[in-house]
Amino acid sequence: MITINQLSKVFQTNNASITAVDKLDLSINNGEIFGVIGYSGAGKSTFIRLINRLEEPSSGEVTIDDQTITALSKKQLRLSRQEIGMIFQHFNLLWSRTVRQNISFPLEIAGVAKAEREERVDELIRLVGLSGREDAYPSQLSGGQKQRVGIARALANRPKVLLCDEATSALDPETTDAILSLLVDINKQLGLTIILITHEMHVIQKICHRVAVMEQGAVVEEGNVVDVFSHPKQSVTKKFVEQVMGKPEEQATDETFMHHVEQGKVLRLHFVGETANQAVISQVAKQFKVDLNILHGNVKQTQAGAYGTLYVQITGEEVEITKAIDHIKSIAVEVEVKGHA
Known part of the structure; x- marks a missing residue:
């Protein structure tokens, strides 16, 4: 020490x-x-x-x-x-x-x-x-x-x-x-x-x-x-x-791509550690009646583990979107709703 x-x-x-x-x-x-x-x-x-x-x-x-x-x-x-x-x-x-x-x-x-x-x-x-x-x-x-x-x-x-x-x-x-x-x-x-x-x-x-x-x-x-x-x-x-990592995420989430989203919601997913290497998007698409479109993402590896951020458009019935978000949160991924189309 x-x-x-x-x-x-x-x-x-x-x-x-x-x-x-x-x-x-x-x-x-x-x-x-x-x-x-x-x-x-x-x-x-x-x-x-x-x-x-x-x-x-x-x-x-x-x-x-x-x-x-x-x-x-x-x-x-x-x-x-x-x-x-x-x-x-x-x-x-x-x-x-x-x-x-x-x-x-x-x-x-x-x-x-x-x-x-x-x-x-x-x-x-x-x-x-x-x-x-x-x-x-x-x-x-x-x-x-x-x-x-x-x-x-x-x-x-x-x-x-x-x-x-x-x-x-x-x-x-x-x-x-x-x-x-x-x-x-x-x-x-x-x-x-x-x-x-x-x-x-x-x-x-x-x-x-x-x-x-x-x-x-x-x-x-x-x-x-x-x-x-x-x-x-x-x-x-x-x-x-x-x-x-590039520009701050606040800049990456404004008009850069938000105006291209015409329906559903935009989610910011923040991955740390093991979850950064999991196929979260494909899992959610298979388990819930929602469609997911990746808008922007960046994942990096460090000696202490991986971390990163992914922005996705999620569309579907409101109840299914809610279930999908709850599931993502349950596997230790931070979720923030950045905007509604």
């Missing part, structure tokens, strides 16, 4: 004090992938560097497995950092070293014997999919391969926690997906806790179990990814959700 209590960072300039992280509280479970999302200037990069004290906090505490990181001496911190791996947006590789030598570097610093180092490096090269590239230099690698080296290096000392500072921001979409899939595999195989900061909701959607939304140095919304995606509360969260 990682517990962050009233964590703050204030930068002093000649003219003013700038609060980058403001009394932040979070709890992160062992073995989960926890996302932190925010726009530039939200404080998320400062926050992740406070966890391993690459930035010294102005106040507050960071505790990992009952060890208070913020109370450690410099010598104790050096040892503790071996259990906290970190990967960066721009890879931070040693350009004069090969793939093998880059991955081996933290093991050399830790004083690991040569034979053990070589065995561990070989294991990590296989894990991150770099077999055959061991003797290449960073200048000979693609962006995705460089980040794989960064991930392998971060895992060298068998850390408990992996911090990812905008780890995919410098990569193209296809390479981003490959790196995110690798992080999911590592999380499952090693049981590693991963804290990932990003400004891209696609990244959160693809791999995170829970998410915190940061704005002006504070967490303004937090929760299970499916819950936050399906019911965003803060305006900044709604903007992020638009990145993967």
